Amino acid sequence: DSGVTQTPKHLITATGQRVTLRCSPRSGDLSVYWYQQSLDQGLQFLIQYYNGEERAKGNILERFSAQQFPDLHSELNLSSLELGDSALYFCASSPRDFLYNEQFFGPGTRLTVL
Amino acid sequence: GEDVEQSLFLSVREGDSSVINCTYTDSSSTYLYWYKQEPGAGLQLLTYIFSNMDMKQDQRLTVLLNKKDKHLSLRIADTQTGDSAIYFCAEGETGKLIFGQGTTLQVKP
Numbered sequence: 001d002s003g004v005t006q007t008p009k010h011l012i013t014a015t016g017q018r019v020t021l022r023c024s025p026r027s028g029d030l031s032v033y034w035y036q037q038s039l040d041q042g043l044q045f046l047i048q049y050y051n052g053e054e055r056a057k058g059n060i061l062e063r064f065s066a067q068q069f070p071d072l073h074s075e076l077n078l079s080s081l082e083l084g085d086s087a088l089y090f091c092a093s094s095p096r097d098f099l100y101n102e103q104f105f106g107p108g109t110r111l112t113v114l
Numbered sequence: 115g116e117d118v119e120q121s122l123f124l125s126v127r128e129g130d131s132s133v134i135n136c137t138y139t140d141s142s143s144t145y146l147y148w149y150k151q152e153p154g155a156g157l158q159l160l161t162y163i164f165s166n167m168d169m170k171q172d173q174r175l176t177v178l179l180n181k182k183d184k185h186l187s188l189r190i191a192d193t194q195t196g197d198s199a200i201y202f203c204a205e206g207e208t209g210k211l212i213f214g215q216g217t218t219l220q221v222k223p
Contacts, residue, residue, distance in 0.1 A: 002156060033210070043157075045210035056210050060150065090156055101145065101206055105156035 003107035006018055006091050012112045018079040021109045025072055025093030031055070032074040033094070033103055034066055037085035046105065050096075078111070086113045118205055120214035129207040129220050132190040134217045136203035141184065148177065148188045151200045151216070160188070160201075196223045 003026035013019055026030050034046040045058035049068035060066075063081075068074045078085060086109050092103035117139045126132045138146065144165050148199045149157040163170045163186070170177045176189040186203055200216040 002158070003158075042215045043213040045212070048210060058210050092157075100146075101211065102159050102162070103157075103211060105149075105158070107156045109152075 002104040002106065004091060004093050004104050005105035006089075006109050008106065008109060010110050010112070012114065013081060014114055015081055015083060017081050018077065018114075019081065019111065020093075021076040021078070021089055021111075023074045023076070023093075025090030025091075026104055027028065027102070029095050030072065031094045031096065032068055032072070033092040034060075034074070034076050035090040036046035036087045037090060037108070038084075039085070041087075043090075046076070046093060081113045083113050086111055118203055118214035120201075120203060120217045122215060123152075123186075123218050123220070125220040125222065128193060128195055130193055131191045132197070132221075134188045134190075134201050134203075134219065135187075136214050138184050138185040138186065138203070138205045138212075140205055140212070141181075143213050145206070146179065146186050146194055147204040147206075147211065147219065148175075148176075149202040149204060149213075151202065190219075193211050193219075193221050195223060197221055 005024045009024045030051045031050045037043045046060040048056040066076045088108045090103045090108045094103045119137045147162045148160045151157045161172050173196040174191045178187045198221045202213045202216045204213045
């Protein structure tokens, strides 16, 4: 158990809908990262927040957005869902934004778009 | 751009050594990482190596880094069936990690 929690574990929804994925980082960790894992794209970095501020952005679609709240939990919002958004979404956390960047991964949320 | 490449599959017999290879493109990466993903689970950091090192040993794991060729390898000694998983190498500085496609290690009894 990494100490990172993600809810829900599974999510099934229809195209065009909007969903919110939630992540609670390990106690004391200030950085939260979101990744998407799919069969065709592999594991892709989406976005990072550090202490409430956006710190780095990867291949995140405009239909997707994220935020980190004052209590450091984070939410990833996915809207106008398409079939291709079906994937495993991981959240990771790390103590700080530093060169050595050990990230602790949550168990993931499996999103299925029908 | 940044890219990390790995072979997709490796099959070994229990007790043998496994060697998983990775090449990367970003020569500025200070740290390189090996993560393990078991079925239905998130990624777990196995080990890392600092870019000014050539080798790092951690129990059954040995990481070799050839910075000139941008080649990283993970050797697992005395491979066990419990080592069956997907292994990802990753590079990155602060912020995002760039992962390879993952190497599925199959350990046959």
